[in-house]
Amino acid sequence: MKPADLIRLLSLAAIWGASFLFLRIGAPVLGPLTAAFLRVLIGAITLAVCLALMRVRWDMRGKLRQVMALGVINSGIPFVMYSFAALWLPAGYSAVFNAMTPLMGVLIGALCFGERLTLPKAGGVVLGVAGVAVLTRTGPVAFSPQVMLGAAACLVATACYGLAGFLARRWITAQGGLDSRLVATGSMFGASLFLLPFCAIALARENTLPAAGPGVWLAMLGVGMLCTAIAYILYYRLIADLGPVRSLTVTFLIPPFGIVWGAIFLGEQLSWAHVAGGALIGLAVWLVLRPTAPVAAGGTAVPGPGRS
Secondary structure (H helix, E strand, C coil), rough: CCCCHHHHHHHHHHHHHHHHHHHHHHHHHHHHHHHHHHHHHHHHHHHHHHHHHHCCCCCCCCHHHHHHHHHHHHHHHHHHHHHHHHHCHHHHHHHHHHHHHHHHHHHHHHHHHHCCHHHHHHHHHHHHHHHHHHHHCCCCCCCHHHHHHHHHHHHHHHHHHHHHHHHHHHHHHHEEEEHHHHHHHEEEEEEEHHHHHHHHHHHHHHCHHHHHHHHHHHHHHHHHHEEEEEEEEHHHHHHHHHHHHCCCHHHHHHHHHHHHHHHHCCCCCCHHHHHHHHHHHHHHHHHHHHHCCCCCCCCCCCCCCCCC
């Protein structure tokens, strides 16, 4: 890996780790639906401006409906779930749970898309569940129904991410492909349209906007512009340079950054449960993402990268 790629990888992990910090600041004040809507709206506007500056031609090649639907699954629903989780969970918790995304992808692929579930991947899923159990039962936050709801919300978000990967392959890649920058921008607008009525209903019931001070608005700008729009561009650059599998190693790096940001800026308590639970989930993700030797026609394993 080139030094420039390593710097981009660490920068992306730090940025995405900060997203849980920003949501922890904004969601309790604005409400989860409003916070999620503002995140995707700010992200969509920022991406549109970036595309204009880069002079990217807006040619969706007949895939606008699929891209917008993908945005609902890959951004709209997960961002709502993480906003709900921010009401009850420290930022570090959500960051660790986010590392379950590849494991959810394994389960969804095996259950719904005919993907082969190998023994290491099955073991990874088991270890991942164990890591979640350690974190929720022995972590610094007292075990409660609210903690379980927050954990469940995070896992729903990771399931959406796992599903979106397969749908993107079926709806976009298998249909001739599309500029990834257009996919990112179109998906953000799809998520914005999906969340708009829910946000309007939430604000009609309780207008939380006047209660939001400068710190809350800065947090929403941070999560929308930096952790959503800029992070997407950075991530797709990594995929182009490193490939999708190696780029997923960012999953290992997000939890430490999320925990550290929460401890530094929000005074969140650190404990050995973060280390134990995070290590189990990290080992689980490694089992899922590690390269495997494909089998040749004669049944002999040949060297080469595997597909996760």
